[in-house]
Amino acid sequence: AQSVAQPEDQVNVAEGNPLTVKCTYSVSGNPYLFWYVQYPNRGLQFLLKYITGDNLVKGSYGFEAEFNKSQTSFHLKKPSALVSDSALYFCAVRDGYSSASKIIFGSGTRLSIRP
Amino acid sequence: DVKVTQSSRYLVKRTGEKVFLECVQDMDHENMFWYRQDPGLGLRLIYFSYDVKMKEKGDIPEGYSVSREKKERFSLILESASTNQTSMYLCASSLLWGGDYNEQFFGPGTRLTVL
Numbered sequence: 001a002q003s004v005a006q007p008e009d010q011v012n013v014a015e016g017n018p019l020t021v022k023c024t025y026s027v028s029g030n031p032y033l034f035w036y037v038q039y040p041n042r043g044l045q046f047l048l049k050y051i052t053g054d055n056l057v058k059g060s061y062g063f064e065a066e067f068n069k070s071q072t073s074f075h076l077k078k079p080s081a082l083v084s085d086s087a088l089y090f091c092a093v094r095d096g097y098s099s100a101s102k103i104i105f106g107s108g109t110r111l112s113i114r115p
Numbered sequence: 116d117v118k119v120t121q122s123s124r125y126l127v128k129r130t131g132e133k134v135f136l137e138c139v140q141d142m143d144h145e146n147m148f149w150y151r152q153d154p155g156l157g158l159r160l161i162y163f164s165y166d167v168k169m170k171e172k173g174d175i176p177e178g179y180s181v182s183r184e185k186k187e188r189f190s191l192i193l194e195s196a197s198t199n200q201t202s203m204y205l206c207a208s209s210l211l212w213g214g215d216y217n218e219q220f221f222g223p224g225t226r227l228t229v230l
Contacts, residue, residue, distance in 0.1 A: 006157075034218060036219075036221075043119070043205060043223045046220070090157060102160055102173065103219060105157045105158040105159075107157040108155075108157045
């Protein structure tokens with residue numbers, strides 16, 4: 001079965017420093033991977049996705065993610081963190097390739113950026 | 116912009132009541148989903164639908180049912196609410212999975228408390 005793991009419940013970073021939020025996956029076949037963000041009191045928003053092609057995927061709000069097949073990872077990164085990046089981040093993988101397939105979400109990582 | 120709306124932001128019900136959560140999307144999406152979000156558990160899929168009158172069980176369907184009579188509306192029903200169904204409920208929609216493996220658009224959520 002497809003799955004994703006987010007090994008860190010919380011990540012703390014100083015404003016202006018680079019940030020990384022980790023995600024590892026387990027799939028059979030080619031992975032379709034996503035990152036979503038949830039700001040306080042708001043619904044989830046799509047950030048970026050990896051389907052195929054370049055291993056470095058660029059998304060919204062200056063975020064990017066690096067797909068690494070050998071390490072089965074899809075870490076979210078940003079070169080310079082902002083206080084406004086503080087939110088809950090979810091990694092997700094698509095479970096299968098049919099019209100009835102679904103998205104499986106990780107447990108989430110809370111990112112806290114201190115001024 | 117895609118808009119996914121949910122009928123209530125906050126709801127308080129009593130044990131044993133029948134509860135209806137409504138979700139409406141305005142972008143003609145084929146897929147619709149209901150998740151519950153609990154701290155440390157991420158998002159867990161309850162049910163999803165990829166067409167009118169079609170439904171598929173997710174990972175935790177017990178105690179829930181759904182209805183999709185029209186393309187834009189997907190209802191989640193708690194037949195007899197219990198305290199362990201106290202949670203944040205999120206609705207999402209997406210285009211039918213195709214070559215682009217589309218992202219999901221989420222509503223703001225309904226925080227349900229069962230007393």
